[in-house]
Amino acid sequence: MKTSGEIPIAYDDIGDGATALLGLPGWCAPRSAFRPMYAALGEAHRVLAVDWRGHGGSGATDADFGAEDLVADALAVIEAAGVSRVVPVATAHAGWLAIELRRRLGPAKVPGIVLIDWMVTGAPPGFLAGLAALQDPARWSGARAGLFERWTTGVASAEVHAFVEKMGEYGFAMWSRAAREIGAAFQAHPNPLAVLEGLSPACPTLHLYAQPDDPGFLAAQQDFAASHPWFRVEKVDARSHFPTIEAPGPVAAAIAAFVRGLP
Secondary structure (H helix, E strand, C coil): CEEECCEEECEEEECCCCEEEEEECCCCCCHHHHHHHHHHHCCCCEEEEECCCCCCCCCCCCCCCCHHHHHHHHHHHHHHHCCCEEEEEEEHHHHHHHHHHHHHHHHHHCCCEEEECCCCCCCCCCHHHHHHHHCCCCCHHHHHHHHHHHHHCCCCCHHHHHHHHHHCCCCHHHHHHHHHHHHHHHHHCCCHHHHHHCCCCCCCEEEEECCCCCHHHHHHHHHHHHHCCCEEEEECCCCCCCHHHHCHHHHHHHHHHHHHCCC
16 A cells, blocks of 8 residues: 555555556556456566555545546555556556656656557547536436446456446546546547657557457557557457456457567
């Protein structure tokens, strides 16, 4: 346990290795999203995973907070763990936090980034309207139910369903906060790939995803990768929004291969 400001921050720390992997869950999600991969990664890598303030095993707070505070939580864990090099492994919109860690700590400390199931080409139609609904006390519950349905329809993994049910334990305060912060990030920077493109020097980045099952989404990323050799994309053989839980073996193998290729 490490404090970020006055708030205790819980995190996992397993394995060993010169370069640590730092699991950053999405909003309203605990660090257990990364645990299915520990067996595959822990023998050859040091793996950290954080619970954000107000999430999982970390301390609760009555004060409002945002993305800047989550960056502080991640920095506190990096400091407490005493790692010299760290590769953020960011689920969904925690990708914004991974990019910020690279900006602040630089390429020597953050040699690369792994993104998991994120809207790297920009918000799809209707997404920002859905975020607005999550911030409306009269509509937020239905909007959240729609997300859960999209993430789990056709998914056989009981572990994924249990994880999404855990996400349902967070109420309006946290979901509306998440929607506010995610919406603000996309309004400031509509295209995450363009933000990554603006980093100097270029940041080696791997995107692993399962949703959406849209050939155009993959093709757009492959086209981007063709002219930006620091970017790689792999579609995981999974159905849900949570490939670290549904397909931990292939995801862990892809991450390990990516880390071995880092400078």
